[in-house]
Amino acid sequence: MSAARVAPQLAVVGLDGVSFNVLMPMVDRGILPNFRRLLDLGAHGPLISTVPWQTPVAWTSMATGVNPGGHGVYGWWNPDLRSGELVPVSGAQVERARYWEVLSGTGVAVGVVNVPMSYPARPVRGFTIAGLDCPSSAPEEDPLLAYPRGVLDEVARTTPDGVRRYRVMPERLDGEDTLAAATRWTEVERHRADSFFALVERYRPGFVQLNLFATDHIAHRTRPGDPARDLAYRSADEFLGRFLDRYPDTDVLVVSDHGSCPIDHFLMVHNFLRELDVLHFGPWLADEQVPVVLGPHASAEECARLVERLRREGRGTRAEMFERHRDRFPGANVGFSTIDWDRTSAFCTSDYGQLRINRERGAGAVVSDAKHRRLLERLGAAFLDLRRPSGEPLVERVLRRDELYRGPHAAAGPDLTPVPAATDVYFCQVYSFYGTGEGRLLAPIGEVVDPARTGCAGDHHAEGVLIAAGPRITARGRLAEASLLDIAPTVLDLFGVEPLPEHEGVVLADLRGRDRRGPSPGEPVDEQAEGLRRRLMSLGYRI
Numbered sequence: 001m002s003a004a005r006v007a008p009q010l011a012v013v014g015l016d017g018v019s020f021n022v023l024m025p026m027v028d029r030g031i032l033p034n035f036r037r038l039l040d041l042g043a044h045g046p047l048i049s050t051v052p053w054q055t056p057v058a059w060t061s062m063a064t065g066v067n068p069g070g071h072g073v074y075g076w077w078n079p080d081l082r083s084g085e086l087v088p089v090s091g092a093q094v095e096r097a098r099y100w101e102v103l104s105g106t107g108v109a110v111g112v113v114n115v116p117m118s119y120p121a122r123p124v125r126g127f128t129i130a131g132l133d134c135p136s137s138a139p140e141e142d143p144l145l146a147y148p149r150g151v152l153d154e155v156a157r158t159t160p161d162g163v164r165r166y167r168v169m170p171e172r173l174d175g176e177d178t179l180a181a182a183t184r185w186t187e188v189e190r191h192r193a194d195s196f197f198a199l200v201e202r203y204r205p206g207f208v209q210l211n212l213f214a215t216d217h218i219a220h221r222t223r224p225g226d227p228a229r230d231l232a233y234r235s236a237d238e239f240l241g242r243f244l245d246r247y248p249d250t251d252v253l254v255v256s257d258h259g260s261c262p263i264d265h266f267l268m269v270h271n272f273l274r275e276l277d278v279l280h281f282g283p284w285l286a287d288e289q290v291p292v293v294l295g296p297h298a299s300a301e302e303c304a305r306l307v308e309r310l311r312r313e314g315r316g317t318r319a320e321m322f323e324r325h326r327d328r329f330p331g332a333n334v335g336f337s338t339i340d341w342d343r344t345s346a347f348c349t350s351d352y353g354q355l356r357i358n359r360e361r362g363a364g365a366v367v368s369d370a371k372h373r374r375l376l377e378r379l380g381a382a383f384l385d386l387r388r389p390s391g392e393p394l395v396e397r398v399l400r401r402d403e404l405y406r407g408p409h410a411a412a413g414p415d416l417t418p419v420p421a422a423t424d425v426y427f428c429q430v431y432s433f434y435g436t437g438e439g440r441l442l443a444p445i446g447e448v449v450d451p452a453r454t455g456c457a458g459d460h461h462a463e464g465v466l467i468a469a470g471p472r473i474t475a476r477g478r479l480a481e482a483s484l485l486d487i488a489p490t491v492l493d494l495f496g497v498e499p500l501p502e503h504e505g506v507v508l509a510d511l512r513g514r515d516r517r518g519p520s521p522g523e524p525v526d527e528q529a530e531g532l533r534r535r536l537m538s539l540g541y542r543i
Helices: 020-029 033-041 055-064 099-105 151-158 178-203 214-219 227-246 269-275 287-294 300-313 315-325 369-385 484-494 527-538
Strands: 010-015 043-048 077-080 085-088 110-115 126-130 207-212 251-255 259-262 265-268 346-348 355-357 395-400 416-420 425-428 442-444 458-461 463-469
Touching: 010 227, 010 484, 020 033, 020 227, 020 259, 020 463, 033 227, 033 251, 033 463, 043 484, 055 099, 055 484, 099 110, 099 207, 099 484, 110 178, 126 151, 126 178, 151 178, 178 207, 178 214, 178 227, 207 227, 214 227, 214 259, 227 251, 251 484, 259 463, 265 269, 269 346, 287 300, 300 315, 355 369, 369 395, 369 416, 416 425
Parallel strands: 010 207, 010 251, 110 126, 110 207, 265 425
Antiparallel strands: 043 463, 077 085, 251 463, 259 458, 265 442, 346 355, 395 416
16 A cells, blocks of 8 residues: 655755746646646735846745845856856856755755756755756766756656656757657656656655756747747646646745846847947957858857867967968957957957946956046946937936845856847847847847747746745735845745845745745844854855
């Protein structure tokens, strides 16, 4: 006789890139019955993202309860001015404790699958399988993907398709039409759900979280109403239905890291900086342009080998190869790896036009504080002067680093952040999109790239979703606006655990009929909280 099913106390369902402007029309069409079920049972409202509103930044802020200045993740890549290379970012750099790790430290068993920036999987009471920052193309062979280390072998024994089918994301998506890509994502996420349910039955955790990513991948490649987008959202709805049917007594929080919206134009940030004479590229083949010059049939291995050779042999080889290709690809020298630091005082490596001042490399470095202030003022004013052909402003305001970020990693953040005046313009810094040598500042996306193939039919906006329902969730209807930073203290509160002193958000106590409350600086820390603090610090977390 099988053991009775034990329901988790709380589930967080993370949906990448979901927003109400896309979700609600599908609910109204009747194609998402389980979203409708949750909306009718509980409460919902907007969940405001981080700046920038990007997957690695937002999920890390949600999990740790602190802004990027507190955890140090500002994007998928960090610019390393010493090497002149972009360095990939992973969860290994995050020193802060995530809310499921805090719960584990209090004795709650947890089960967490596919949260971005959670690689390598850290030890917990329960199980974890990491997410998008996993570096391996064969995750079942990566001993750091999951904890306990044999957990994927358990998946192989307890699910029909087993470990060989577990993937962080589908293989070989390039070149497929959007409906085929959505179908492959659906297959991967159905198997992910199978693995999740098998492990929940095995470990019986009190807290669980599963993140799904197809909704974001397809939103970048389609417009609302596209069958591929419908399929991605229906896949998420299918998981919700399976979960609600299995665990009707579990409280559920559905959250997204940011919203999604159509985009129509690129604001070419590198061209903006070049016109201001603060950014220059040398006559050398850039790492970022290697796939362009090798052509569409080049394999990832061929591209990697050439990049390795360019880095090993240096500027002589880069210059020779650029001369060979510049007639066909006049923008083949555009990339972070080919910035001429002797003539560059400002640069951009952010998907959202965030600028950094070069303060340390080459003759172009801005060493003087006075010059630094003047350059920030000049760049900010230039952003505000940008106009559409109709005369409408492209930038609403410009924020300085100290207006956005605080904490031990604030100094690593971008110096300036432009706030777009509308969501249809994407502040493009993707180096490979400059391969034609095109010098325009504002360009229709379809004249630069294939929007569907490159993921530029849509992008992100700041408003994600929060949907809450369950036996202990008394709120109904519309919720007041909340922040990603509110999720960590709220999850802890639902288990009777005090938020950590570092948490910047408020407890969403209105989910249970109370007033929202935030941290109260200066209040004495009780003995339980101090004991938890010591345990987490002993594990290496910054508290």
